[in-house]
């Protein structure tokens with residue numbers, strides 16, 4: 001297989017997905033180390049639990065403060081998201097916030113049960129001059145759902161140590 005160079009944004013995404021799969025328990029079966037990365041071109045989700053099949057999405061963002069959820073973040077393609085919402089299908093979301101140099105990060109979780117249509121906001125389709133002319137993405141508007149996130153890990157995962165001792 002040819003090795004395709006990943007863009008900076010993609011490699012940030014890969015890093016965030018890896019952190020979640022290493023650190024987080026499966027929200028459904030509660031096992032650890034069972035969340036596996038799906039192939040990069042897999043459309044609806046980023047991780048699958050190889051014990052119970054639970055699917056989740058991971059979004060990774062560079063921020064200046066890893067303790068504050070951004071007002072909005074980039075989503076993906078709008079059309080499949082719109083169709084999923086029509087079918088009332090949502091995927092739980094892990095949000096990885098990292099400093100640019102990745103020296104600190106935190107991981108937040110938003111359950112699929114706490115998501116609503118209004119947080120998915122379509123963007124303008126790309127102009128005809130663009131490489132992917134007509135392609136339309138969406139934004140995740142997090143302002144109104146901020147309070148529904150759970151913070152799982154912070155201080156670059158250092159809070160794991162105390163969790164480990166209590167088990």
Ligand SMILES: [Zn+2]
Nearest residue numbers: 026029049052
């Ligand atoms: Zn599971």
